[in-house]
Amino acid sequence: MSAAFMSLRRCCQRSALLAVAKRPWSSSPAPSPPLHTRFLLFLAQRFYDVEMLLSWGHRQKRMAIHRRNAYYGYTKNLYGADIAAAFYVLSLKGGFRYVGQSEWFRADRRGKFNWDFLNHKDTLLEEVNMSHTVINSGGLGNLEGQTSLRTLSLRGCPEVDDWFLAGLHVFQDSLKELDISHCPRITVGGLAALRNLKGLRRLDVSSLPKVSSPGLVVLLLEEMLPQCQIVATGYDHSLGQFGGGEVEGQREVREATDCVRKEGVL
Amino acid sequence: MSRWRGLQASLRAARGSLRGTQRDAWPRGHAPWSRSLSASTALRNDFFKDLETQLAAARKKASDALPGSSWSPFEANPNLPPERADIVIVGGGVVGWSIAYWLKQKERVREGVRVLVVEKDLTYSQASTVLSAGGIRQQFSLPENIHLSLASAHFMRNINEHLGVLNEDPVDLQFNHSGYLFLATEKAAHIMEENYSTQRKAGAEVSLLSPDQLRGKFPWINTDGVALASYGLQNEGWFDPWTLLNAFRRKAISMGAIQCCGEVTDFKYTTKRILTSNGDEMDLRRIKSVKVQLPGSLQYQPVECAIVVNAAGASSARLTEMLGVGYGGDAAGTQLPVEPRKRYVYVVHCPDGPGLDTPFVIDYSGVYFRREGLGGNYIAGTSPEEGEEPDASNLEVDHQFFEDKVWPSLAHRVPAFEKLKVTSAWAGFYDYNTFDQNAIIGTHPLVTNMYFATGFSGHGLQHAPAAGRSVAELILDGNFTTLDLSGLDFRRILAREPMLERNIV
Numbered sequence: 172m173s174a175a176f177m178s179l180r181r182c183c184q185r186s187a188l189l190a191v192a193k194r195p196w197s198s199s200p201a202p203s204p205p206l207h208t209r210f211l212l213f214l215a216q217r218f219y220d221v222e223m224l225l226s227w228g229h230r231q232k233r234m235a236i237h238r239r240n241a242y243y244g245y246t247k248n249l250y251g252a253d254i255a256a257a258f259y260v261l262s263l264k265g266g267f268r269y270v271g272q273s274e275w276f277r278a279d280r281r282g283k284f285n286w287d288f289l290n291h292k293d294t295l296l297e298e299v300n301m302s303h304t305v306i307n308s309g310g311l312g313n314l315e316g317q318t319s320l321r322t323l324s325l326r327g328c329p330e331v332d333d334w335f336l337a338g339l340h341v342f343q344d345s346l347k348e349l350d351i352s353h354c355p356r357i358t359v360g361g362l363a364a365l366r367n368l369k370g371l372r373r374l375d376v377s378s379l380p381k382v383s384s385p386g387l388v389v390l391l392l393e394e395m396l397p398q399c400q401i402v403a404t405g406y407d408h409s410l411g412q413f414g415g416g417e418v419e420g421q422r423e424v425r426e427a428t429d430c431v432r433k434e435g436v437l
Numbered sequence: 438m439s440r441w442r443g444l445q446a447s448l449r450a451a452r453g454s455l456r457g458t459q460r461d462a463w464p465r466g467h468a469p470w471s472r473s474l475s476a477s478t479a480l481r482n483d484f485f486k487d488l489e490t491q492l493a494a495a496r497k498k499a500s501d502a503l504p505g506s507s508w509s510p511f512e513a514n515p516n517l518p519p520e521r522a523d524i525v526i527v528g529g530g531v532v533g534w535s536i537a538y539w540l541k542q543k544e545r546v547r548e549g550v551r552v553l554v555v556e557k558d559l560t561y562s563q564a565s566t567v568l569s570a571g572g573i574r575q576q577f578s579l580p581e582n583i584h585l586s587l588a589s590a591h592f593m594r595n596i597n598e599h600l601g602v603l604n605e606d607p608v609d610l611q612f613n614h615s616g617y618l619f620l621a622t623e624k625a626a627h628i629m630e631e632n633y634s635t636q637r638k639a640g641a642e643v644s645l646l647s648p649d650q651l652r653g654k655f656p657w658i659n660t661d662g663v664a665l666a667s668y669g670l671q672n673e674g675w676f677d678p679w680t681l682l683n684a685f686r687r688k689a690i691s692m693g694a695i696q697c698c699g700e701v702t703d704f705k706y707t708t709k710r711i712l713t714s715n716g717d718e719m720d721l722r723r724i725k726s727v728k729v730q731l732p733g734s735l736q737y738q739p740v741e742c743a744i745v746v747n748a749a750g751a752s753s754a755r756l757t758e759m760l761g762v763g764y765g766g767d768a769a770g771t772q773l774p775v776e777p778r779k780r781y782v783y784v785v786h787c788p789d790g791p792g793l794d795t796p797f798v799i800d801y802s803g804v805y806f807r808r809e810g811l812g813g814n815y816i817a818g819t820s821p822e823e824g825e826e827p828d829a830s831n832l833e834v835d836h837q838f839f840e841d842k843v844w845p846s847l848a849h850r851v852p853a854f855e856k857l858k859v860t861s862a863w864a865g866f867y868d869y870n871t872f873d874q875n876a877i878i879g880t881h882p883l884v885t886n887m888y889f890a891t892g893f894s895g896h897g898l899q900h901a902p903a904a905g906r907s908v909a910e911l912i913l914d915g916n917f918t919t920l921d922l923s924g925l926d927f928r929r930i931l932a933r934e935p936m937l938e939r940n941i942v
Contacts, residue, residue, distance in 0.1 A: 212604045225603055233598060308594065334594045337614040340642070340670045359793075359811065360674070364614035366654075366794035367670060387811055391793040 236330060239263060240310030252316045253295055257288050259313040265301040269294045270319050295319040302326035302350075308335040315341050322346075326375075327353040333361025340367040352377035352405070359388055363395075371399045378405030517738045518697035518729050522553035524912065525727050525742040527701050527756060529556025530566040531678065532890050532897050533748035534685035535905025538600070541692035543913050548693055550913070553740060555729055557700040563832060565750050566682050566898060568865025570782055570816055572675040572797050572807065573899035574617040575641035576667055578632045578939040579875065582896070583639040584920050588903035590672035593681075600684040602691050608684040610676040615808065616669035618655075618796040620850075625801065626665040628939050633667060642671040657791045658798075659852055668796065675797060675807060678898050685901075703728035704759055705739065706884075722760055722884045744912060746888045751777030751829075751866040753891040762883050771883050774930060775892045777829045778869035782818045783839050787857040790815060804846040806854075814860070819843050832864040867895045873935035876900065878907060879926040888912060889927060 203209070215222040239262070247255040257276070260267045261284045266277035269291050277300075278284040296317050307330035314320070320342050325331050331354045339346070346368050351357060358381045365371070374396065382388050385406040392401050501508040524540060526533045537552050544550050561567045573593075575586045592599060597607050621629040629645070636643045646668055648660040654668075690696060705728070709721040724745050730737040747753050753775045757763065763772030785806075795808040795815075806817035819842055821827060827835060839859060848855040870877060870892035877892040890908045893900060903920060910918050917923065924936055 215603055222603060229603075230598075333612060333614055337671045358611070360611060360613040360615075363674075363793050366615075384811065388793075391811060394792045395794045 236305050236307065237309065239305055240307050240313075240330075242309075243313050250289070251293055253293055254289060256296060256314050256317055259310065260296070260299055260301065261288070263301065263304040263306055263310070265299065265304050265306075267296045267300065268298040270297040275300075298322040300324040301328060304328055305330050306335075307331070308338050311335060311338045311341075317342070318345055320345050322348040324348075324350040325354060326350050329355060332356035333358055333364065336361040337364040339365070343367045344370055346370055348373040350375040352379070352402075355380050357381060359383075362388065362392060365392075366395050368396070371396055373400050373402070375402045377403055514731070514736060516698060516731060517736070518553055518555065518699065518740050519551070519695060520738065521551070521741045522695070523550045523742065524552050524744045524746060525701075525740055526552065526554045526746040526748055527727070528747070528749035528753075528891075529554050529559075529686075529696065530561075530564050530748065530750050530897070531682045531685060531901040532566075532750070532893070532904060533746070534682060534689055535901045536746055536748060536890060536908045537689040537694040537905075538685050538692070539905045539909035540912065541689055541694055542599075543909050552689070552694040553697055553742075554689070554694060555697050555699055555701055555727075557698070557732060559698045561679075561682075563866065565866050565868060567679050568782070568832075568863060569678050569895075569898045570675065570805075570807065570818070571678045571898065572617070574669060574673045574797070575636055575639070576617055576619055576632065576643060576669060576673075578628075578635060579924075579936060580635060580639050581920070581922055581924050581936075582875070582900070582938070583636055583641055585876075585900040585903045585922070586896075587640055587672065588906070588920060589899055589901065592902040593676070594672075596684065600688040602687055605687065608680065610680050610684075612674055612676040613808075614671070614674045615794065616671075616673045616796040617667075618669075618798045619667040620663045620798070620800050621665045621667070622662060622801050623664040629665050629667055632939065642669065644668050644670055655791065655794070657851055657853055659850055661849070662801075673797075681898070681901070685905075697729060699729040699731050699738075701727055701756065702730045702737070702759075704745075704756075706760060719883060720762075722762065724760070724884065724886055744886050744888065746890060746908065746912075747773075748890045750868040750891060750897065751775075753868060753889070757881070757884075757887075760884055760887070762881065771881070771931060773877070773881075773889070773891075774872040775868050775870055775877070777866040779827045779829045779832065779864050780818065780820065780867055780895070781827075781834055781838055781862060781864050782816055783843065783859055784809065784861040785815050785817055785854075785857045786813055786860050787815060787854055788813045789853045789856065791851065791853070798850070800846055800850050802846045804843055804850070806847060806851075815854075815857075817843055817847055819846070829866065832866075834862045834864050836862065868892055868897065870894050872930055873937050875936050875938065876904065876922075876925050877927055877930070878904060878922050879911065879928075881927055882931060 211221065211225060215225050243255040243259050246258050250258075257267060257269075261276065261278045262282075264278045264280070264282055266275050268275050269288075271294070272291065275298075276285060276288045296314075297319055298321060299314070299317075300322075302324050303326065306325070306328055323339075323342070323346060325335075331351065333356070336351070336357065339349075347370055349365075349368070349371060352375045357376075357379050362376065362382070365374070374392070376382075376389070376392070379385070385403060386408050389401055389403045393399075500506055526537055533554055533556070537554050540550055540552050558564065573586060573590060575583050575590070577583050577586070593610060593612065596610060600608050619629065633643060633645055644667075646654065646666040648663055648666075651658060651660050651663065651666045686696070704724050705726045706722045706724045709723070711719050711721050713719055724742065726739045726741045727745060728737050728739050747756050749756055754773045757773040790813055791808070793808070793811070797805065797807040799805045802819070804817065804819040806815050808814075809816045817839075821838070821842070827838075836859070839862070844854075844857075847857075868891055874894040875892070876894075876896070877889045879889060881887050881889065888908055888911065890904055893904075897904075904922075907917055907920055907922050910916070929936055
């Protein structure tokens with residue numbers, strides 16, 4: 172009797188599972204998405220309308236990012252390329268500093284900024300801070316004419332990917348400092364594109380989640396850019412059972428960068 | 438009925454096991470429960486053990502009876518293609534699936550065109566796509582080729598916008614943006630400069646380097662004999678061809694394209710006799726149906742179709758032979774001049790070799806190499822001389838070819854490569870256009886509804902996204918709208934006017 176009940180219960184459990192089938196999210200070990208997202212995707216697999224609405228939603232988000240990175244041609248025609256670049260940086264809630272000035276022009280968290288930057292016409296930008304903005308490779312076209320750009324900070328930008336890094340070759344003579352830490356889309360293929368930046372002296376590649384063997388990549392980068400100081404913190408260089416923790420790894424990398432600093436021409 | 442009786446019996450058995458102590462109270466005439474000689478008890482016990490399978494079978498029967506199930510009273514082979522399709526694409530490589538994707542992308546109503554992709558080997562063991570080195574470059578001399586590569590690079594830049602499917606992993610092409618480096622001798626330097634200006638005008642980001650600049654940028658290179666070098670700065674590099682193929686295939690199937698594993702063995706066509714302006718008689722053919730034979734069996738399905746796209750790569754010429762075009766008299770000029778040519782790719786390991794910034798180097802002697810991964814591995818090869826083409830009936834690798842033809846030039850160009858070890862090698866086919874080594878895109882003059890997208894001669898992978906879009910425009914819009922590839926039409930083969938690439942090799 173108990174055998175019959177056990178088998179019946181197993182069948183009922185299996186049919187219950189089939190009724191509420193949960194598709195494993197993806198092959199990556201990322202945490203599974205919240206319940207409402209899973210429910211929407213469950214519906215999307217069964218109804219064309221839901222699928223269409225969800226893809227429209229995604230497309231609208233992508234289009235919004237494209238629109239924010241559009242070419243500021245109108246501003247360029249009215250005020251010149253430099254003011255257009257400055258306006259673009261401020262519109263994306265970044266900050267910049269002109270050549271020869273010590274004052275930084277920034278936009279605050281709500282997007283408001285001081286319009287005094289219009290007073291400096293035809294002055295190139297020297298330092299640009301676009302951390303945590305939605306700049307992408309299309310938006311880089313707005314900064315193309317800036318031949319005196321010395322520092323570019325792209326910390327934590329979600330849209331900066333390998334194609335963006337390949338597009339940085341326009342700054343190959345002037346760029347001295349580049350910060351691309353915490354960018355979730357950068358991989359080794361894009362880091363190989365940094366070979367054109369001959370003037371680079373400081374490169375920050377900390378905490379790039381898609382770089383799988385960070386120690387090796389840092390060594391190869393140092394070989395590729397011999398005069399550049401490479402900062403790569405936030406990686407776990409541990410070998411699993413062979414020990415070695417994050418702190419140790421950081422110390423190794425810092426020692427390596429110290430050596431470069433001593434040997435390299437800065 | 439018997440099941441209900443069985444259920445009653447099982448309940449009785451349960452009650453019997455509970456009241457085991459009261460067995461003595463039974464009259465002596467009754468046999469004990471466990472030792473009955475009738476056969477029906479055994480059946481009921483088996484049914485009890487098979488309860489799970491019986492319930493599963495009952496569930497399947499119920500779901501088949503409901504509408505929306507694929508049950509049919511006739512047993513049909515599910516692997517057969519449909520009986521009718523609007524467009525049949527012969528060849529399931531990256532070009533074929535790119536055309537299928539763009540056709541589904543450009544149809545204006547849902548299920549506006551029924552696209553069937555026929556591929557004879559779903560393991561892709563001999564397909565050119567997956568055996569390719571995976572490079573993409575804009576350094577060509579023909580503007581059509583430059584535009585095709587540039588458009589494909591722009592496609593791959595936003596590949597998840599184009600080929601992303603809801604609830605599936607995003608596409609990761611593993612694109613290495615390392616660029617191509619072409620080296621030229623003194624004699625060919627002027628050709629390289631002309632090509633440079635063509636490429637710049639078409640929008641490619643290329644730079645010219647003198648031998649000194651070359652040595653400064655890449656200290657591991659030996660600039661002996663090099664007068665000029667051309668280096669790609671953006672949109673050039675290499676990627677994973679299998680990922681691109683699967684991305685196209687997954688997206689096209691999600692939009693409704695149908696995949697069939699089979700081989701096209703025959704066509705049914707109608708013939709119309711026409712008079713040319715000279716008074717000669719020609720046969721105009723129109724394909725009515727395609728015979729798709731299933732692999733390893735005699736079963737076939739004639740698929741009625743309106744348009745056939747020949748994206749069969751190295752075996753494209755076999756299809757036109759089946760149609761019977763290009764035989765006899767003046768029609769000899771209408772044969773498809775595409776044949777398979779075998780090319781070897783060798784994987785070498787050199788621990789002291791060039792580092793992360795190694796581009797895809799192509800020497801003026803024809804030898805090429807590129808970095809593979811981060812572990813000091815490189816991929817190298819060369820095109821054999823015109824008269825020494827290897828036998829293209831199989832994919833066997835000739836290792837002596839590496840020692841004779843590839844290694845000397847490699848070691849001369851990069852001194853670190855004198856100490857290397859060949860770890861692996863493979864061979865793949867080029868769909869080689871013997872006429873002018875460039876793609877053939879367009880219709881055949883004597884077959885009204887066959888479109889060609891073949892003859893890429895080694896550039897199929899890098900041109901696939903843009904070429905697929907152009908063929909889809911040709912089919913659905915009637916003419917090219919984004920890129921003008923009318924120069925790559927079949928007409929140039931009839932008129933005997935080759936569109937040759939002025940390479941420095």
